[in-house]
Amino acid sequence: MVFPKPSSESDLFLYSNFASRYARDSLPRFSMPENSMPKEAAYQNIHDELQLDAIPKLNLASFVTTSMEEECNKLIMESINKNYVDMDEYPATTDLHNRCVNMIARMFHAEIGENENAIGAGTVGSSEAIMLAGLAFKKKWQNKRKAEGKPYDKPNLVTGSNVQVCWEKFARYFEVELREVEVREGYYVMDPVKAVELVDENTICVAAILGSTYNGEFEDVKLLNDQLLEKNKQTGWDTPIHVDAASGGFIAPFLYPELEWDFRLPLVKSINVSGHKYGLVYAGIGWVIWRTKDDLPEDLVFHINYLGADQPTFTLNFSKGSSQIIAQYYQLIRLGHEEHNGELQRQCNGAEGKFGEEWAL
Numbered sequence: 025m026v027f028p029k030p031s032s033e034s035d036l037f038l039y040s041n042f043a044s045r046y047a048r049d050s051l052p053r054f055s056m057p058e059n060s061m062p063k064e065a066a067y068q069n070i071h072d073e074l075q076l077d078a079i080p081k082l083n084l085a086s087f088v089t090t091s092m093e094e095e096c097n098k099l100i101m102e103s104i105n106k107n108y109v110d111m112d113e114y115p116a117t118t119d120l121h122n123r124c125v126n127m128i129a130r131m132f133h134a135e136i137g138e139n140e141n142a143i144g145a146g147t148v149g150s151s152e153a154i155m156l157a158g159l160a161f162k163k164k165w166q167n168k169r170k171a172e173g174k175p176y177d178k179p180n181l182v183t184g185s186n187v188q189v190c191w192e193k194f195a196r197y198f199e200v201e202l203r204e205v206e207v208r209e210g211y212y213v214m215d216p217v218k219a220v221e222l223v224d225e226n227t228i229c230v231a232a233i234l235g236s237t238y239n240g241e242f243e244d245v246k247l248l249n250d251q252l253l254e255k256n257k258q259t260g261w262d263t264p265i266h267v268d269a270a271s272g273g274f275i276a277p278f279l280y281p282e283l284e285w286d287f288r289l290p291l292v293k294s295i296n297v298s299g300h301k302y303g304l305v306y307a308g309i310g311w312v313i314w315r316t317k318d319d320l321p322e323d324l325v326f327h328i329n330y331l332g333a334d335q336p337t338f339t340l341n342f343s344k345g346s347s348q349i350i351a352q353y354y355q356l357i358r359l360g361h362e363e364h365n366g367e368l369q370r371q372c373n374g375a376e377g378k379f380g381e382e383w384a385l
């Protein structure tokens with residue numbers, strides 16, 4: 025038998041991978057190894073260790089997309105080395121981001137003219153999107169209170185006790201009191217009537233969930249809007265609504281187009297959605313959309329110019345990958361309204377037991 029002749033040290037390694045000293049000695053866990061190793065050894069060691077993970081496609085507990093088409097995987101690899109924040113270097117990527125914001129905002133019925141750009145941002149997920157939306161509400165409320173000469177040190181936020189942990193994080197990180205409406209036997213989402221009872225002059229917003237993390241149920245945003253309009257009329261306040269549509273934002277427009285939960289309701293000022301859930305992209309993408317420019321206080325937007333021209337940014341982090349944004353754009357144009365509908369029908373049927381019948385009100 026003839027064995028191919030290794031021509032370099034790394035070739036040599038290929039033929040002795042599992043018998044080499046790199047496979048015999050265990051790798052240090054707490055400090056960097058003193059010596060380097062061939063690339064094949066590094067790959068094999070890590071690859072083998074990762075076999076201990078579950079297979080993502082079989083992970084039914086995942087809240088995120090685990091499978092995309094080969095063409096999209098290709099686009100992801102082609103853009104894996106692009107830093108999204110270098111907008112002047114990567115103007116085409118920036119444009120795809122803006123197209124996504126425009127498409128999603130229109131899907132949520134934002135009040136924008138035909139050729140007007142919507143106000144929104146791509147984020148790492150719904151959690152970052154919620155931090156940004158929450159900060160915008162807090163800032164708007166503070167600015168108003170300051171202008172009225174009233175105290176602005178005790179902001180609060182009203183939600184159901186079924187909120188995802190990111191709302192508790194927002195409240196703790198940014199010092200906002202979280203007022204939770206307790207769920208009760210047989211009613212496992214926020215009761216809009218009780219939520220409005222908790223609102224006072226220090227409430228920066230009421231957050232409703234479209235697709236509760238625990239059972240997928242939609243909260244009644246329309247009832248909340250109507251009750252809050254009534255309270256605002258009586259008190260002279262203008263308490264707004266945020267909709268956490270992390271899961272439902274890419275469900276309701278397709279499966280329940282008549283359901284009014286979005287910018288069709290006047291008090292809904294911002295909405296978040298996870299691109300990596302039913303936006304059908306791998307983990308690492310979310311979106312926050314504001315109803316109008318006035319709903320995002322200008323003093324939260326930073327203008328940077330050291331990467332080229334003036335760039336407005338409103339995100340918590342600076343550098344991030346471009347792949348997920350490009351992948352989101354791929355899904356939007358690839359599936360369109362028509363196929364998004366079909367894909368979601370298939371996924372919701374497949375997810376029976378996880379969400380059961382609870383997707384609708």
Ligand SMILES: Cc1ncc(COP(=O)(O)O)c(C=O)c1O
Pocket residue numbers: 087148149150151152188190233235236237268270271298310
């Ligand atoms: C209702 C709701 N809001 C927010 C989040 C946080 O989303 P992300 O993982 O995209 O940060 C989740 C995640 O499960 C969720 O279900």
